[in-house]
Amino acid sequence: MRRLALLLPLLSAVPALAAPGVVESPEILVLGTGLPLPPGTPAYGASIIDRDRLTSEASDRVENVLKDVAGFQQFRRSDSRSANPSAQGVTLRALGGNASSRALVLLDGVPLADPFFGFIPFSALSADRLSAVRITRGGGTGAFGAGAVAGTIELVSAVRDDLPTYAGSAFYGSNDAMSIAGAVSPDLGGGYATVSGRFERGDGFFTMPETQRVPASARARYRDWSAGVRGVIPVDARTELQFRALLYNDNRTLRFEGADSSSEGQDASLRLVHRGDWMVDALAYVQARNFTNKVISATSFRLTLDQRNTPSTGIGGKIELRPPVGGDHVLRVGVDARLGDGELLEDAYSGVTGRVTARRNAGGRTSTAGLFIEDDWSIGRLVLTGGVRGDRWTINDGFFREANAAGAMTGNIAYPDRSGTVATGRAGALFRANSTIALRAAAYTGFRLPTLNELYRPFVVFPVTTLANASLGLEKLRGAEAGFDLVPLPGTAIGVTAFYNRLDDAIANVTIAPNLRQRRNVDAVVAKGVEITALARLGQISFDGSYVFSDAVVRGSGASAGLDGLAPSQSPRNAASATLGWVPAPNWLVSGTLRYVGKQFEDDLETDVLPDALTVDAVVRVPVSRRVSIVARAENIFDETVVTRNQGGSIDLGTPRLFWIGIRLN
Template sequence: MLFRALRLRFLAFSLLPVAAAAQVLDPLVVTATRSPQPLSALPVTVDVFNADDLSDTTALTVDEALKASAAFSLFRRQGSLSANPTTQGVSLRNLGPNGAGRTLVLVDGIPLNDPFGGWVTWSKAPRLALTSAEIVRGGGSSAWGSAALGGTIQLLTASSQPADAAVSSTQLQIEGGDFGTFAADLHHTTVRGADTFTINTRGFRSDGFRRTASEWAGPIDRPTDLEQGTAQVSWSRTTTNGTRGTLTARIFREERGNGTPLQRNRTREALLAASASGTLELLSAPADWTATAYVQTQEFANRFTSVSDARDSEIAVLDQYAVPADAAGAAATITWSDNDQTTTAGADVRWVQGETRENYFRSGDDFTRNRRAGGTQTFAGVFAHHDRALTSALRGSLSARLDAWQLSDAHRIEIDRTAGSIVREDDLPSRDGVEFNPRAGLVWQATNNWRLHTAAYSAFRLPTLNELYRPFRVGNDITEANPDLAPESLRGIELGTTFATRDLRLRANAFTNRLEDAVANVTLGAGPGVVPGVGFVPAGGLGRRRENLPRVDVHGLELSAHWQPATALTLRADYLYSDSSDHATGLNLPQVSRHTVVLGADWRPLAALTFGAQARYLSDAYEDDANTLVLDAAMTVDLRLGYRFAADRELFVAIENVFDEAVVTRRTTDGLYDLGTPRFSRAGVRWTW
C-alpha cells in the first residue's frame, strides 16, 4: 500500500502541464562523474549551492548550511559546534546513519573525512573561499570508490585567472554572539601575472552550551566549549599553454569540551596537496586532464568518563590519549568530448594508516590496562564514464569502476600496566578483495521544461580502522570492535522528474536501496554483568558489538520546489520520506527520522537589505537498535537579516532555533537525554576590499 501511494504521488507530480516559459540553464556539476557535466544531463539527483547560498545562510557552519537539503544529516541531531567529532558522520537520505558516515566529503577533490574514523571536521573547509557545494545523492562508488557508498559531497573553491597587472582582493568576516562565541575568517587572493597566491585563515572560540537536559543536569555538567584555528595557503601558476598547477598547505587545531570537566578531545592536522590540470591531444581531439596528490598527518585525543547518578562526580573510564593517523592519495582523470558524447576515465590510489593508543580499566586512581589497536588500508581503483545522446531527447550514461583493497598490519595489543605483561595480543591476518561497481542511467528531455531520469547503481564501503579495531565506551555503554567485518555493499535504483521554468522548479524522486552487510552497533546484553562478546558491563549500561546486518532496506520519496514569484523573493521547500529498517527484524535503524521537511525564504525588499528564514522539521526517531528509546519530533526555525551599508561592507544578524526548541539528540537506558543547539543569536560584519 505504501509504495502504491508513493507511485501515485510520483505520477501526479510527473504529469504537470508544460509551461511555455524558456528552459532554465543548469549549472555544471563535477562531482557526479569527476568531470564537468550539465545538471540536466545527469541521471541522479544533485543539490547545488552557490557562493551566496553558503555565505548568506542563517547557519554559522558549513554543515548547518547544507541542512537546507532535506537529504543531508549528521549521525546525531547536533551540528559540529557542539557534537563530539566521532559522531559527525554524514548521512544522505538516511542511509544507515552512524559515526563513520557512508558519504564521501571532498574539498576540491581532497577527502575531508577523518582517515581513522570516517567522520568529518567541517571547520577545515575554507568557508569564505567556497564558490559552490554539490550534494550527489545515491551510490557514488562508480566514480569515487569505497567512501562514497551513500553519495558524495564536494566543496569547491575559487580559481583565479592570470592577470596582466597585480590584482588583489581580501574578504574579512567577524562575528560574535551568545555563549561567548567569536569567529573571524579571512580570505585573501593576489594575482600577479601567471601566479596566484591565496591565504585562508579562521579562528573560532565559544564557551558553548550545556547539552544535558536541565531536569537531569547536575553540578558536574558543563557547557561544550570549543576553540579552533586553521590556516591554509595556496600558490597556483598557469603556463603559456594553459596548464595550471596548484600547491596547498593546511594546518588545523581544535580543543573541545564534551560536557563535563574530564571529557575533552583534541585534534591536530597538517596537509599538503598538489593539483594540476590542462589540455592535450588525444585520438586527434582535445582532451582535458586533471591530477591531484596529497599527504596528511593527524592526531586525535579523546577522554570518556562515567558520571555518578547524582551527576555530581565523574571518573575517567577510557583515555584515548593519542590516535595518530596518516593518509596519502593520488588521482588522475582525462575527459574528451566528440559529437555530443563525453568520456571520462581515470585511476586513483589511497593509503591510510592509523592506531588508537588508550588507557582503560580503571582501578582506584589509575588505569591498569593499555591498548594499542589499528592497521593499514590500501585502495586502488580504475574507472570510466561515458554518456551520449541516443536521440535528440534521450541521453544515456554508463559508469564502471574496479577497486582493489587490502587490510594489513592489523593488531590489537593490551598490556597490564601494573605487571607490565601482555594480556592480549592479536596479530590479525591480512585481508584483501576486489569490488566492481557499475552505474547506468537515462535522461529523457520530454519538453524544454520537463525531464525524467532513472538510474541503477551499486556501491561498496570498507569499514574504517575505527570500526574494525577500536572498542569504545560512552558512559556505561560499551561497544566492542570487530576485525572480521565484511565490506558493505549497496544496490539501488531511482526514478525522478524535474519541471523547470524561469521562475519555478519542481522535482520528485523515488528511490529504493538494499544495503547488505551494513555495519551497525548491535546490542548483545545489558549490565550489570558479563555480556558475551563484550565483557563486563556496569549497571545501567548496554553491551554492544559492531556486526554486519545481513540486509537493510531503505525506501523513500523526495519532493522539492523552488519558486521565485518576484525578483526580490525566493521560496523553497524540500521533503524527504525515508523508511530505513533491518530486513530481518523489521525494526527501524537508529537515528533515522522518517520525515524531514525544510522550508525556506529569501527576500530582498531593498537593494541593500536581505532577509532569510529557514525551518527544519524532523519526525520521531529511535536512539537504539531495539527501538525502545524515542527521540521526539522537533522543528527549528532560523532567521537572518543583512544590511549592506556600503558596496564593500555588510552587517548581519542571525538567530538559530528562534523558538528555543528542545531537540533531543541522545537518550540513555536510565532516562538521561541530551539536547541540541538552543536559541543562538549572533551578529557580524563582512568587509571586502
C-alpha cells in the same frame, strides 16, 4: 560572466534549473575549477547550494547549511560545536547511523574523510572559502567511487570572482562566543592565491537537561582554528596547477568537566587540470590527522578512559583522461587509489582509585585502488550514461595489544590480512522532453570498506560500551531511482525522485547484552522513499525547499534476527527544510530557515526515542557602505528542545536559542 560560468555546469546537474541547451553551450574557462561536468550527470539527480546561501547560514557552519538538502544527516543532531568529532560521519537517505561516513565528501576532488574514523572535519571548513556544493544521492562510480554508498557531496573552492582582495568578518554571540575570519587573495601573474584563517571559541551550553545536571556537569565549550592556502597557477592557455594546504585544530568539552576531545590535521594536495582535446585531471594528496578523547565516569566523575593519541595518515591520488571520441560522446577513463593507516593509544583508569588499569594499542591499514571507465552518449534530447569500475581492496596489519599498569603484556592479537576485488557500476538516462520537463532514471551499485575505527576502536558513551570488530566485511549497495524535473514558470523549478536502495552487510552498532553493543554486519538496510525539491526566484523574493520521506528497515537473520523489520538507528522517516529570502536592495538580505526532522531511534532495538524537532533560524544583513555590512543571526529562535542522544533516559540536547551580531568586510 565568469561567476555564471562556474554555476552553470553545477546547475546543469539539475536540469530543471537550466534550459536544455546549457550543457551544449561553449565552455568558458574558469581558473581554479576542475573539468566540466559530463552531459549525463543530471541523470543521477543533484541538489546545488550556491555561495550566497553558503555564506548566509545562521550558524555560519557548513554542516548546518548542508541540511538544506533534506535527508542529509550526521550520526548526531549536533553540529561541530557540541558533538564529539568522531561522531560527525555523513550519510543520506536514512541508511542508518554508525558515525562513519557512508557519503563520499570531496573538496576540489580530494576525499575529506578522516583516515582512521571516517568522520568529516567540519570545523576546518569555512563557507567563505567555498563557491558551491553539489549533493548527489545514491551510489557512485568514477574517481574515488569506493565509499559512495549513500551519495557524493562535492565542495568547490571559491574562484577568483568570488574572492575580493581583502575579506573578513567578526562576530560576537551568545555564551561569550566569538568568530573571526579573514582572507587575502592577490593576483599572481595570470593566476591567484588565497591565504585564509579562522578562529572561533565559545563557552557553550549545557547539553544535559537541567534535571540531570550535577556539580561535575560542564558546558559544551569549544575552541578551534584553521588556516589555509590555495593557489592557482596557469601553465598555458588550457592547463593549470592548483595547490591547497590546510591546517586545523579543534578542542571541545562535552557533558562533564575534564571530558575533553581534540582533533587536528595537516592536509595538502596538488592538482593538474588540462582542458584540451585530451582533457586531464590529475591530483595527489596527503593527510596527517590526530584525535584525543577523555571519558569521564557518570557516577564517580573521574577519568575512566584516556584515548590520548590516535595518529593517522591518508595518501591518495587519481588520474582521469577524457580522450576525443566525437561530439556525441564524453568518455572518461581513469585510476585512483587511497591508503589509510592509523593506531589508537589509550589508557584505562579505575573510576574508584583513579589509577591506570590497562594500556591499549590497536590499529592497522586499509587501501583501495580502482580503475574506472564511463561514457555519456548524447542522442538528440536523450542522454545515456553508464560506467563501471573495478577495485582491489586490502585490510592489513591489524593488531590489538593490551598491557597492565606495570607494562606486562596481557593481550596481543595480530589479525589476519584480508583482500579482495569488487566490481561496481551505474547507468542512467536523461530525456529532456522540452524546455519545461526532463525525465531521468538511474541504477547503481557501490561498496564501502569498514574504517579502522569500526575495525579496531571500542568506545564508551555512558552507560553503553560499543566494541570494535576486526572481522567486519564490506558494505555493498544496490539501488535504483527515477524522477522528473519541472520548470512550471521562469525562475521556478520542482524536482521529484522516487528511490530504492539496499545496503547489504550494513555495519551497525548491535546490542549483544545490556549496555553492551558491538559493530556487526547485519543482512541489509533497505531504504525506499520520495525526495522533493523546489525553488523559486521571483524578483526580490527567493525560496528553496526540500522534503524527503524514507521508509528504512533492517533485514536480519541469525544473530541479527531480532532486528528484522526494525528501523535502523539514527534514521528519521521524515525531514524537511525551507528557506525564504528577501533582497530589497543590493547587499541587503532578510532570510529565514525552517527545518524539521522526524523522530528517530537512538538504538537498534527501538527502545529509546529521539523526538521530532522543528527549528527556525534567521539572518539579517544591512550594508553600511559598499564593502561593509552589519549582520545579525539567530539560531533556533523559538528555543526548540532538540534531543541528540537518549540512552536509557540519559539525554543530551542540541543547540538552543543563540544570537549573533557582527560585521563583514568584502
